[in-house]
Amino acid sequence: MPTPHLGTNLHRRAPLAKLTVSAVLALALSALFAVSPAWAADGQITGLAGKCVDVAAASDANGTPVQLYECNGTSAQKWSVSGDGTLRALGKCLDVVDRSTADGAAVQLWDCSGGANQQWVVTAAHDIVNPAADKCLDVRDNNSANGTRLQIWTCTGGANQKWDAPASGGGTPSGFVVSEAQFNQMFPNRNPFYTYSGLTAALGAYPGFAGTGSDTTRKQEAAAFLANVSHETGGLVYVVEQNTANYPHYCDGNQPYGCPAGQAAYYGRGPIQLSWNFNYKAAGDALGIDLLNNPWLVENDASVAWKTGLWYWNTQSGPGTMTPHAAMVNGAGFGQTIRSINGSLECDGRNPAQVQSRVDAYQRFASVLGVSPGANLYC
Incomplete structure (x- = not known):
């Protein structure tokens, strides 16, 4: 492996002009x-029409759909951003079905495995991105109705991909595209x-x-x-x-x-x-x-x-x-x-x-x- 440069990059430059x-x-x-995200309270992740990311029927069973739903303060809508890059509710992880990286792949609740399909980055631009797919958490068909399934989709900047998320560990999130785990x-x-x-x-x-x-x-x-x-x-x-x-x-x-x-x-x-x-x-x-x-x-x-x-x-x-x-x-x-x-x-x-x-x-x-x-x- 080539030897690292270790400190000679700035040594041979002409003096820099003073900043004006x-x-x-x-x-x-x-x-x-600079715009800072307005992080949601009480662990909720809010998005389209002010509605929440919700675990259907508050079930902690593997494969339970994750959907958009009216915010109600229940445990089905309490999410935490973990230091390992996962988003968790009811003791399980937000997971892309079948480890798919395709547009339209649905998300669900599943046992936390450390897989790439369970890694998420909350950005300063209010996107929630799965790095493995390089795609955003998305409300299917831009539909704000209760029960609309969430999925991943190529990031477009649309309102159906913008989220206010809870802070990691109760603090202020960095908004950096690189998680601490990464x-x-x-x-x-x-x-x-x-x-x-x-x-x-x-x-x-x-x-x-x-x-x-x-x-x-x-x-x-x-x-x-x-x-x-x-x-x-x-x-x-x-x-x-x-x-x-x-x-x-x-x-x-x-x-x-x-x-x-x-x-x-x-x-x-x-x-x-x-x-x-x-x-x-x-x-x-x-x-x-x-x-x-x-x-x-x-x-x-x-x-x-x-x-x-x-x-x-x-x-x-x-x-x-x-x-x-x-x-x-x-x-x-x-x-x-x-x-x-x-x-x-x-x-x-x-x-x-x-x-x-x-x-x-x-x-x-x-x-x-x-x-x-x-x-x-x-x-």
């Missing part, structure tokens, strides 16, 4: 006006520092990330980000750059602010291995965190670490021509994210093994999310 006042204002406004599957050997909660806490800084476009696009972007992160950190194992001999080299003394934390303080840290004093200054300015004077926050605070990774992904093009975020949401493909992160050292045949390592990770993670990786994987 208008850019900072735009970021602030995007966060302020995150753990992607990173089975991760360093405890890289928490799922740290990642989801950081998402508010860039609400467009994995929240733009179709459900497929959102999943592809999440998989692409996490694949590059995996490559940079050896599978989320490394928090700091491993080659300590490089540490004194990341202070650009030509910057007017210098290196107040010390000559050797700006080594690679975090999921994208942020390095150089000018990158710490620019990321800190964008995030409202003094990283120039306290770069150690990136290795001590998981949320800050993830925010620096998202800052680069969403705002910097590096040696490429677009940000990695733009590459994924505009259909340029995964290869352009590699170019934007480390193209000057890897792309155009410079290091095909490193490129292949990133592509392999992306394909694995796309599979975990049940989505096609799309075209243009290489740079």
Whole structure:
């Protein structure tokens, strides 16, 4: 397996220009006006015509249909979003009949088995998605009558696919297209520092990330980000750059602010291995965190670490021509994210093994999310 890159992606870049006042204002406004789901109370999942996801006749028998019904507060309508990615009522799981991934496959109640047909992601766009099928929970025929059967269907954004769902574990759901169970599957050997909660806490800084476009696009972007992160950190194992001999080299003394934390303080840290004093200054300015004077926050605070990774992904093009975020949401493909992160050292045949390592990770993670990786994987 190719050796992970582990922290040289930002080391050879020219200094970044300061963010303009208008850019900072735009970021602030995007966060302020980001739409947050109105999560339903008491475990109900409400949808079309304000009606509830309901287990027919409140039966806990395997194979009981799941339907739309007038909300009545009974146990047949009390759902929980479990940490393993399942939706549960009456002690059993919401299940796609016969493990089908076809449009029109009905859903039912069944013993929880851990199968892909029982995995659901509640998104910030109010979709409830089965990743294996890459399809949405759907009210059949857009019919709001009591007893209408629920099914999965290609996500259309229609009102019959929009839901207000309960929070996972009684807290506020992240709305992220990657569940905690899927995150753990992607990173089975991760360093405890890289928490799922740290990642989801950081998402508010860039609400467009994995929240733009179709459900497929959102999943592809999440998989692409996490694949590059995996490559940079050896599978989320490394928090700091491993080659300590490089540490004194990341202070650009030509910057007017210098290196107040010390000559050797700006080594690679975090999921994208942020390095150089000018990158710490620019990321800190964008995030409202003094990283120039306290770069150690990136290795001590998981949320800050993830925010620096998202800052680069969403705002910097590096040696490429677009940000990695733009590459994924505009259909340029995964290869352009590699170019934007480390193209000057890897792309155009410079290091095909490193490129292949990133592509392999992306394909694995796309599979975990049940989505096609799309075209243009290489740079």
